[in-house]
Amino acid sequence: MRVFVAGATGAVGRLLVPQLLEAGHHVTGTSRSDAGADRVRSQGADAVQVDVFDRHALHEALARTMPDAVIHQLTDLAGADGQATNRLRREGTRNLIDAAKDAGVAKIVVQSIAWVYAPGTGPADEEVPLDSAAAEPRAAMVDGIRTMEDTAGEMESAVALRYGVLYGPGTWYAPGGSVVAALGGDPDAPFLGSVAADDSVTSFVHVADAARAAVDALNWPSGPVNITDDEPARGRDWVPVLAAALHVTAPDSASGAPAWARGASNHLARARGWRPEYPSWRLGFTEMQP
Template sequence: MHVFVAGATGAVGRLVVPLLLDGGHQVTGISRSAAGVERVRRQGAAAVQADAFDPEALAEVVAGAAPDAVIQQLTDLGDADAEATDRLRREGTRNLVAAAKAAGVPRIVVQSLCWAYMPGDDPADETVPLDTGAAPPRAGLVDGVEAMEAAAADLETGVLLRYGILYGPGTWYAPGGQAAAALAGDPGARFIGTVQADESVISFLHVADAARAAVAALDWPSGPVNIVDDEPARSREWVPVLAAALGVPAPEPTAGRQTWARGASNALARSRGWRPEYPTWRTGFAAQGA
């Protein structure tokens, strides 16, 4: 299969490319920068420079590649700009889907997220609706996810991978990342999220498991699938473990929770044969610094 990877140099995309090549697939990856293009080529894949916000250029490179499937791993989180990230989900995905549709590509696998569900007390499965009635600023995130997933559904097959909070190399939760800076009280930390040790429930996912799911999803049917580890956890449980792994002080536990922070179930993904190699953040946090 010829797979077109958008976001080939991101934290997940850079792992997806070699997995695809090892599986015998032909790969074309795109990057916004010349340095990113060179990085993809060094991995052994074809690479082109293109911007997801440029629909004409994107249509040209997708048509030129003529892939059998597209994997979307687009992110814009380096500067912790939530609005830019929401725009990329909405407009970047729409442009990518339009380019794929024009080129006759039937399948797309999209990086979505699992914390856009409606509030609740139990880990969400895929039947739980998105939190479309959320107030700002959460509304921007949910609206972006809804638009991204709706765009993907415009192709014959659109698989929506609702990832947990990503950790591991290249993420904010890696040693030296923005989560460590936030935990250490650095006022300059650029971090979208929280490291408050309260009752909010979070589901995590190692980037290596995210990449494996993206490749496996090339054979999955349309629709959303939660890709998370086996242990949704209260922040007051995981924050001290992360702090210890990063070598920074842990904050004091606090009461209360964000009602939407409920975690997610990976039962559907497991029923399709996916298993996380890092089944719990308890050991995964420490392993990422090894």
């Protein structure tokens, strides 16, 4: 299969490209920079230097490469700019879908998130609606995700991978990443998450498992799929383990949690044959030694 990876140098993309090649696919990866394009080529894939907000260049790239499928792994999270990320989910996805449809592409796999579900008890599955009653700033994030998934749904086949919180190489949770600074009390740490050791439930997924799910999803039917590990966990449980792995001081435990912080179930992904190499954040965190 000819696969076009938009965002091939991001935390997931850089692991996804070699996995796709190993699976026998012909891969074209995008980057906004010369250095990023060179990195994609060094992995054995073709590369296109293009900005997703440049509609003309994006249409040219898709028309030239004529992929069978597009995998959307574009993010704008390095600076923890929520508005920039929402713009990418809205405008960037719109441009990518328009270019893909014009090029005759039938399949798209998009990177979504698993913490946008409505409040409730227990881990959310894909039947739970998105949190339409959320207050700002969460409301903007939920609406951005809804718009992105709806836009992708215009394709003949569209799978939305609702990833848990990504950790591992290249993420905020890696040694030297923003979470270390946040745990250290740095108010300027570029981080949109929480390191409160409270009752909030989080579902994690290692970036390597996230990448493997994108490969598997090329053969999945349309619809959203939660991609998380097997152990949703309260902050009071996972924060101390992460802090110990990163050799920083954990915050004091606290009580309380927002009603939407419920985690997500991976039963559907497992039913489709996906198996996380890191079934628990406990295993993954201990490998992240600084």
